[in-house]
Amino acid sequence: MAKIIILGASGFLGTALLNKLQNDSFEIITLRHKHSTNHKNSFKGDITTEGILDNIISDNDIVINLIGQYSSNHLDFLDQNLKGGYNLMKSASKKKNIRIILISSITVYGNNMDSPSKETDNPRPSSEYANIKLLTENLYKFYAKQNTIDTTILRLSNIYGPTQKSGIIFNCIKSLKDNIPLEISDSGNQIRDFIYIDDAVDGIISSIKYPLSGFNILNISTGIGTKILDVIENIEEISNKKIQIKSIPNSSKEKYIWAESSYAKKKYNFKFKIKIIQGLHNILMMK
Numbered sequence: 641m642a643k644i645i646i647l648g649a650s651g652f653l654g655t656a657l658l659n660k661l662q663n664d665s666f667e668i669i670t671l672r673h674k675h676s677t678n679h680k681n682s683f684k685g686d687i688t689t690e691g692i693l694d695n696i697i698s699d700n701d702i703v704i705n706l707i708g709q710y711s712s713n714h715l716d717f718l719d720q721n722l723k724g725g726y727n728l729m730k731s732a733s734k735k736k737n738i739r740i741i742l743i744s745s746i747t748v749y750g751n752n753m754d755s756p757s758k759e760t761d762n763p764r765p766s767s768e769y770a771n772i773k774l775l776t777e778n779l780y781k782f783y784a785k786q787n788t789i790d791t792t793i794l795r796l797s798n799i800y801g802p803t804q805k806s807g808i809i810f811n812c813i814k815s816l817k818d819n820i821p822l823e824i825s826d827s828g829n830q831i832r833d834f835i836y837i838d839d840a841v842d843g844i845i846s847s848i849k850y851p852l853s854g855f856n857i858l859n860i861s862t863g864i865g866t867k868i869l870d871v872i873e874n875i876e877e878i879s880n881k882k883i884q885i886k887s888i889p890n891s892s893k894e895k896y897i898w899a900e901s902s903y904a905k906k907k908y909n910f911k912f913k914i915k916i917i918q919g920l921h922n923i924l925m926m927k
Contacts, residue, residue, distance in 0.1 A: 643667040644848065645696060647687060647728070648706030652804050653743070656837050657706070657844055664845075669696065671707075687724035693731035702739045702848060703732065708776065709743075710769060710806075717769075721776040729783035740780065740791040741847050746833065746861055746899040748774040748795065756833070756863045756900040759795075766894050777857070784855045791854075792847050797861035797899060800919060801837030802926045808868055809834070812875050812883060813923065821886035826895060828869035828885075833861050833898035836914035836922075843901075846908035862912045863900040874917055878924050 644661065648654045649670035661668055670682040685692045687707050697703060705728060708721040725742075732738040749757035750764035765771045777793050784791035800809040815822035843860035872883055904910040914922075 642700040642702065643669055643698070645669045645671070645693075645701055645703045646706065647671045647703065648709075649682070651706060651709065652801070652806075653709075653799060653837070653840065654706045655803070656801065656841050657704070660841050660845060666848075671696075687727060688719045690727055691731070693728060694734065697731050697735050697738065699736040700738070701735070702741065703728065704741045704743070704844065704848075706743050708773075714768070718772060721772050722779060725776050725779045726783075729780060729787070729789065732789050733783065733787040738789055739851060740784070740789055741844065742777070742780055742791065742793045743844070744777055744793050744795045745770065745773050746795045746797050746859060747894060747897055748777065749897070749899060751894050751896050752898065753831075753896045756861070756865070756898045757859070758900050759857050759859060759903050770894070781855055790851065791856070792852055793855075793857045794844060794847060795857065795859045795861070795899065796840055796843070797833035797835045797859070797897075799837055799840045800834055800923070802923045804837070808832070809871060809875075809920070809923070812872055816875060816879060816881055816883050819884070821884040822872070823886045823888045824868060824872075825888050825893075826890050827887065828867065828872065829895075830868050830893075831865040831896040831898055832868065833864060834866055834871070834916050834919070835860065835862050835912060836919040839912040839914055842913075843904060843908070843910050846904070846910050850908050852907060856907075858904045858907065859899040859901045860904055860910065861899040861901045863898065863902075864916070865896065865898040866916055871916070871920070874920050875924070878917075878921050 747770035748763040
């Protein structure tokens with residue numbers, strides 16, 4: 641029986657995905673590095689180690705790579721994305737009928753003020769993070785086509801949810817709970833596409849259940865741009881408390897990041913269900 645191998649199962653997204661998949665009839669193996677998972681069938685290893693996956697991946701397997709999300713250690717971030725991607729694709733090329741699902745980010749599109757980005761747009765990354773993610777995507781594309789490996793890249797928008805330990809929404813709620821100032825740049829006018837963790841997981845599971853041949857890129861997003869200031873106001877309204885704001889100099893990060901998911905709807909019948917106000921309410925009710 642083919643199995644699903646999840647790389648990076650101990651993180652925020654990986655934990656939620658693993659919990660949902662365990663309710664289905666899949667054989668699952670997880671890779672753990674520094675952190676352990678609750679899953680009994682796991683192996684310890686580092687994706688940046690050459691050949692680490694050779695004996696783990698078998699013919700007909702599905703590999704979901706969640707490793708390589710944001711890290712303040714730039715060298716680790718580079719290694720996990722590029723070196724880790726190279727190792728994965730080289731190991732996959734030695735097997736038959738392998739499917740690769742890579743979790744990437746809509747930040748690769750760069751600023752788009754006029755309309756939500758779509759997969760046919762030319763990426764124009766404007767941050768170090770986004771540039772590395774695009775380089776990683778291109779590496780997967782090269783090896784996927786060279787070795788005929790079915791590879792799907794899912795560009796996710798800003799994920800948020802109750803157990804998240806980073807990000808603007810986490811910072812807003814932490815500021816509220818701890819009664820400390822929230823630092824925001826650009827007067828809070830940045831636009832982001834926020835997707836609730838359950839919807840993000842549903843998008844990934846759809847890519848498992850509805851396999852695509854060849855190399856494909858799909859957005860898993862809402863197509864709705866929300867200002868950071870609106871997020872703050874929503875949290876204040878739900879909690880009936882005020883968040884202290886501390887303005888900091890404008891950042892160089894992207895100002896308008898959002899993307900539509902009509903292609904994922906066409907291929908996977910994907911459609912997000914939880915709007916930002918409901919998602920924020922879910923988080924605050926669990927705190």
